[in-house]
Amino acid sequence: MARExxxxxxxxxxxxxxxxxxxxxxxxxxERVGFALQKRYEEEEKERKxxxxxxxxxxxxxxxxxxxxxHYDEIPRRNPLESVDxxxxxxxxxxxxAERRERAAATVESIxxxxxxxxLKHLGQESTVEHWAQVAPTHYLSDYARVLRRIQNDHEHLxxxxxxxxxxxx
Amino acid sequence: xxxxxxxxxxxxxxxxxxxxxxxxxxxxRGGTTLxxxxxxxxxxxxxxxxxxxxxxxxxxxxxxxxxxxxxxxxKKRADGFEEGTWVRGxxxxxxxxxxxxxxxNHNPERVPERVASLAASEISKKKLKNRIARFRxxxxxxxxxxxxxxxxxxxxxxxxxxx
Numbered sequence: 001m002a003r004e005x006x007x008x009x010x011x012x013x014x015x016x017x018x019x020x021x022x023x024x025x026x027x028x029x030x031e032r033v034g035f036a037l038q039k040r041y042e043e044e045e046k047e048r049k050x051x052x053x054x055x056x057x058x059x060x061x062x063x064x065x066x067x068x069x070x071h072y073d074e075i076p077r078r079n080p081l082e083s084v085d086x087x088x089x090x091x092x093x094x095x096x097x098a099e100r101r102e103r104a105a106a107t108v109e110s111i112x113x114x115x116x117x118x119x120l121k122h123l124g125q126e127s128t129v130e131h132w133a134q135v136a137p138t139h140y141l142s143d144y145a146r147v148l149r150r151i152q153n154d155h156e157h158l159x160x161x162x163x164x165x166x167x168x169x170x
Numbered sequence: 171x172x173x174x175x176x177x178x179x180x181x182x183x184x185x186x187x188x189x190x191x192x193x194x195x196x197x198x199r200g201g202t203t204l205x206x207x208x209x210x211x212x213x214x215x216x217x218x219x220x221x222x223x224x225x226x227x228x229x230x231x232x233x234x235x236x237x238x239x240x241x242x243x244x245k246k247r248a249d250g251f252e253e254g255t256w257v258r259g260x261x262x263x264x265x266x267x268x269x270x271x272x273x274x275n276h277n278p279e280r281v282p283e284r285v286a287s288l289a290a291s292e293i294s295k296k297k298l299k300n301r302i303a304r305f306r307x308x309x310x311x312x313x314x315x316x317x318x319x320x321x322x323x324x325x326x327x328x329x330x331x332x333x
Binding site: 114115118144153154158 | 231232235236238239240242243244245246251253254255256257261262263265266277278279280282283284285286287288289290291292293295298299301302304305306307308309310311312313314315316318319320321322323326
């Protein structure tokens, strides 16, 4: 497996490309690389002083889960890291699960809001529904009916699932 | 900086002058001012003209309804039917269907059952009931429009073509 490029190497190659393009010399590259490394060091120091180990691990693990490179189910319950203890990992894990539940709740909320803003605004008016049914172009009737059935099924599916969970909790 | 009184005086006088100039120039050219049109009586329309006006308005409303339906439900492209905004991207169906080609493709967190099991503990029972009621209402309304469209399709397909 090829060795991963370090941050400094990445900076050096990027600024070398720019220097070639803009006609700058080696001193310019060194100055820019030095400035960027110093900036990063300062940011890391700031984070180091203001965060716990759990904060830093949580930030990196959450980034891969939210970016969907790793599913939440694939994040192990047992500590996979050597640099942090099990208690820290347990905290990270429970924060991730809480965040996961919050994201799911936010999905339900955004669907609820979208329905009010978009679908109910139009379909909530009886006159609009009848008007649309009358003026829809004939060659679109089957496609529109199919799309609407799909939306109907998706909503029923979600409502059923929520109801099941609500009754299970009770 | 102008004083308020001076500002009002200049404004009033200049606007009055501009209006008079505008009206006089229009009259010299044989035109009618907008003020005269608005102040005058409504034009007498014959029955035929009234019918035409109503028909024009009806076509305008129908046109915009069709345009909106194309936007939200879908339209035909060269490579087939493209679904509208109510099922794509961040819409409820786009969010909940992991097989749909979109931003949320293949995300197990977005399957309705999974969303429900995770979200149920975060949302209060009262809110949850409210959400469920709205989802059912949207489903009912979509179903109603789909029924009407299917009825119309059945009706139109049964009409015999006159050759």
